[in-house]
Amino acid sequence: MFSSKFRWARPIAVVLSASVLASCGLPGVGPTKNQIFAGSVQREGDAFVVAINDRVTRATAFVPALGFSDKLKSAGIQSADIIRPGDVLGLTIWENVDDGLLAGATSNATALENVQVDGSGFIFVPYAGRIKAAGNTPEAIRRIITEKLEDQTPDPQVEVRRTAGDGASVSILGSAGVQGIFPITRPTRTLAAMLANAGGVGEVAEIAQITLTRGNVSETIWFEDLYDHPELDIALRDGDRILIQADQRSFTALGAAGAQTRLTFESQTLSLVEALAQLGGLSASTADPTGVFVFRNEPAEIANAVLGRTDLVGAQRLIYVMDLTEPNGLFMARDFLIRDQDTIYVTEAPIVQWNRTIASITGTLGGAQSLGSVATGGTVTE
Missing domain, CATH: 3.30.1950.10 (wza like domain)
Structure with a gap:
């Protein structure tokens, strides 16, 4: 009787020790799912934790618009025949x-x-x-x-x-075919014609942006929109500065994702599932597909829409959680849009945390097997 009780005392002690170690905080890639939930406003924390669903996806489907103002679009084409100082x-x-x-x-x-x-x-x-x-x-x-x-x-x-002289001209910088100062002549009086004259753009067309600065005002459009919307092919003016560059938006990935890094957007709109694909997917050995989080500072108007409130003022900390194992999980991840400066964090699977805890006790990475050996009174080998 006594030996039987003693035989079960060892695994119980191991489990209690594991619980103590886990509560003390073992090394890991970041917070656990329960620790993130513990920091929610609902539990007197300072961030709102919201599960991603179709309603949340619609409320957060906001992409900053790019385009030229009416002032630029309404400017008439200047005659290339008018002589100017420097011509x-x-x-x-x-x-x-x-x-x-x-x-x-x-x-x-x-x-x-x-x-x-x-x-x-x-x-x-x-x-x-x-x-x-x-x-x-x-x-x-x-x-x-x-x-x-x-x-x-x-x-x-x-x-x-x-x-051609040094009269009416524009400067083209960035990822242009040819950078430099170009005179405004009869064939190059509009933005598209001037870009063609400079050899086009050197960036991938889908993420290339054109910024035009006139005086102290700068406005930006997508390069693709320049050809899809003829009204954006604005008339140029002497002294215009044209900058061509790739989309500067980015997001950060941490935790048990395929990579822990900072990446730029590869398309004008980027969904959560596309962002995970850019990272190489989830780590097959460590990731918990029920714990995919997106950390974001959300504008008050969107935060109010997401939470069904009207009293929030100023940017709010929101943590969106996605369970990819749900029947519609991948569909919702496909529809949920990532925005500039988002942080994607993937928690570790519970078994990974458990094995790490057991390994800290037994000195071996075979946590579950080691615990079984201890329970049966066997010896543990390295």
Whole structure:
């Protein structure tokens, strides 16, 4: 009788020791599912823990919109013919005499190349003097020069050409085919045409973003939207700055996920199941599929909608929990959207925690087998 009681005293002692060790906190990848629930507002904690369902998925399906303002979209296309300070002109003047004012003895044509419009908007033409070029078209300048010369040489013929200069231009930076400063010419007066002129974008089209800065205002669109919505192909203005870069949104993964890391979004919208796929799925040996958590600071309007309240003010800490073993678990994970700065945390399976506890007592990783040996009075070997 006594030996039988003593034989069961050892495993009971082991279990009690395991419980003590577990309560003291053994090493692990992070908090357990019960510890997260213990920190909920419902248990006088400081975060709301909410199970993901179809209603929650709909309430949180918010993706920040990108687009240009009406002010940018309504700006008209500027004429590429208007001359501006810094533009470079080419002039050719024909005279109807053998020995003209400008032409040599053997030629009746004079070419003046690289005539730059100065900061005040003027150019200088011999015998015609200083001529106001900025604000005029090449045709208007041609007429002015003709009028200035016709009293000095019979029937002058004038050609005015606008060439690329350092006048109206935009700068393109980031992941463009070619970075640099590009003049606004007749073929490149809109955003899409200018990007094509710069060699397109170097990022994956689905996550490429175009940011246009005009003055002190910056606005961003998705590159794909530029072609899906023609109204976003806005007219450019002198001094515009265009930045091409990949989507900067990211999320962090911790716990028993396939990887513990920080990843950027690979698509414009990213669901929980897609985020887990980016991580390589759940760890087959350690993950608890009933304990997939998403930690997020939620705006008050969304938090109120999720919790069915109206009194919350300011950002709220919400912890969404997903049980992938439910019949509709994967469907809900497919529909639940991840947002910028989210943290995905996967808890460890209870058996992993139990084995770690037993191993700390028995000195072996075969926790369950070791406990069985202790219960039957056998010896434990390494």
